[in-house]
Amino acid sequence: MKTPRHIAIIMDGNGRWAKKRGLPRIMGHKKGVDSVKNIVTSCIKFKVEYLTLYAFSTENWLRPKREIKGLFRLLENFLDNEIKLFHDNGVRLRIIGDRDRLDARIRKKIEETEAETAGYGTLNLNIALSYGSRQEILNAARMLSKEVKNGRLQPEQIDERLFSKYLYTNESPDPDLLIRTSGEMRVSNFLLWQISYSEIYVTSKFWPDFREPDLEKAIEEYSKRERRFGK
16 A cells, blocks of 8 residues: 555534534534544554644634634643653644734644654644635745845746745645545645645545544555656
8 A cells, every 4th residue: 555655634524523413513623633643643553754634724713712712722632632642653743824823822832842842753743723825825925025025036046846945834745645524525725835736535524533444545545546747
């Protein structure tokens, strides 16, 4: 089985999972954290080098404040509870997205965990938080334009490789495989630049039900595909 070097996942369906069971939405998110733990350990098992999870989009800020507060409480608990998993398995954590909108306490927790795991590389875990790909691309364009304006860069020097260095994902290769749960057929403003030639796999399972056998099935499907990159 050919394993992707980098897997990106749009973790969708927590709310519908909870609604189907007559539970509050936050219970779907809580169950979704169990899937995150399972998929992280599964990626280590399958020797995936990079895993990028879409946890909270810029559009998600429009959700009810109570739900947002609950989501970030789950994130804090995840960082507190799984630090041993990171240390024991060599997992490096990076949070990608607009940190300016995050609570100061959350930012501090993120920075501490990133610093503690900076030397690891068995699995590079990127969590997209307060993330929007259009905003990421605009931000990169603005930074490059400042470099040109200040005379540190010529417009003709800007190519795909240089542009990629100004994205949040500058330390990761582009995803080989993009997985979306819950059956939705859209990319939802996620890694628009980076997934140009990613293989896409969609499953009808809601994220709280997505576990190692489902990941293995996605990887098996990926391994059957011929990647031609437009050639």
